[in-house]
Amino acid sequence: MAYKRMSRNDAYMNVANVEDDEDVIDLLEVARAILKHIKLIIFLCVILGAAGFFGTKFLIAPKYTASTSIFLTPQINDTGSLDYNSTMANSKLVTNVVNLLTQNNIMSEVAKDVGMENASSVKKCITVSNETDTEIVTVTATTTDPKLSKDIANGTVDTFIKTMQKNLNVRNIEIVDKAKLSYVPSGPNAKKNGVLAAAVGFVLGAGYAILRYLLDNRLRNKEEAEKYLGIPVFAEFPEV
Numbered sequence: 001m002a003y004k005r006m007s008r009n010d011a012y013m014n015v016a017n018v019e020d021d022e023d024v025i026d027l028l029e030v031a032r033a034i035l036k037h038i039k040l041i042i043f044l045c046v047i048l049g050a051a052g053f054f055g056t057k058f059l060i061a062p063k064y065t066a067s068t069s070i071f072l073t074p075q076i077n078d079t080g081s082l083d084y085n086s087t088m089a090n091s092k093l094v095t096n097v098v099n100l101l102t103q104n105n106i107m108s109e110v111a112k113d114v115g116m117e118n119a120s121s122v123k124k125c126i127t128v129s130n131e132t133d134t135e136i137v138t139v140t141a142t143t144t145d146p147k148l149s150k151d152i153a154n155g156t157v158d159t160f161i162k163t164m165q166k167n168l169n170v171r172n173i174e175i176v177d178k179a180k181l182s183y184v185p186s187g188p189n190a191k192k193n194g195v196l197a198a199a200v201g202f203v204l205g206a207g208y209a210i211l212r213y214l215l216d217n218r219l220r221n222k223e224e225a226e227k228y229l230g231i232p233v234f235a236e237f238p239e240v
Contacts, residue, residue, distance in 0.1 A: 052197025
């Protein structure tokens, strides 16, 4: 039997002495609303996931990363052991080294050597980090050209060491590992972007289903009327 759809407000107007109750969101009903729109949700997940994956794969240029490390070597005293004062001095020098590596004079020289426009363009490609509790500083360069990444990383370290030796007479900086040429992209991650885009599709689809559920104030059958009004239904008018 079909039931005439009427608004919840109309039902309240037609029933006397009914108390106003707070609307409570039924999680089971929300789940049913989501399942009702499951096809739309799956469609959005597939479309957005595929767009995120293939968009990353074919529209975004791959990035290549190259890294090199330097080590501030401590001095050896007459007894053949590490000099304590030298070790402490190197620990304090590490912070300065991290900052000095990306100074304009170093970056300008590197830009000239690798054929880039200016110091700023080189600095954008570089990250400098210090491994915790060590005197090892790592220089990482990331660009869309694997050879350029390698040249920037190695060029930065080489130029820095020469500058420190010439200007400050610092000669205890050694290269631990030279940057190597690698044609394996470091990013972007097409799979990760695809999964994130699919998750966005799920959120949009589920949000749409929940919003429709919250905005729908119709009473569709006797059970819903009894549930929301709290009184039994004595008569039903079939939809003609």
